[in-house]
Amino acid sequence: MVRLLGVDLPRNKRIAYALTYIHGIGLTSAQKIIKSADISSEIRTDDLTTEQTVALRQALEEIDLKLEGDLRRFNGLNIKRLNEINCHRGKRHRNSLPVRGQRTRTNARSRRGSKKTVTGKKK
Template sequence: MPRLLGVEIPAKKKVAISLRYIYGIGPQRADQVVQEAGIDPNQRADALTEEQLNKILHIITEHKWVVEGDLRRELTGNLKRLQAINCYRGVRHRRSLPVRGQRTSTNARTRKGPRRTVGVSKPTAPAK
């Protein structure tokens, strides 16, 4: 299995598909990297040479794309900032509610989790 940016990319898949396993590289960027590196799009990842792997790595760093740990850190930092300043979006994130204006009276189950039934309990009989 080839290793790029600390990620084991699948060896039996085509290069463009394998590159998508790197967090921050999607279909368009993967195709762009393959095209700029001059790699055959039908080539499998296990057939990549050290030179081609270095070329792919160079292209990613040349474009200054934020990937993997740096991107994850940036996203969590953004969420923490929103929560720290108590803005509306930060409060919605904190309460695990939909952030972008969706309705919550019905639906929103993905964000809110499974239903929790709130029932009325019977009063206990006084002891004699």
């Protein structure tokens, strides 16, 4: 099992797709990392040698991206700042509502959670 930046990569996937399991790396940046580490894109994570793993680690250190813990901390601090200045986006984050202008009368289930039935009034 290959472990990079505190993330266990899945075993039998091609290395480009396995690298996307690291927070902050998409498919395009994964392919750039593989190219800079001089590794074949067809290789699977099970077939990586120790030299290739070391080359991947070095390529990840050299790349100028915020990854995993640093990126999560950066995003968390931005959301905390929005909450503290009490702006509209901060209020929406606080109330677990969609932030970017989506409607909430219907849909928005992934943000608001599952439906909670409200009992009707008796007459």
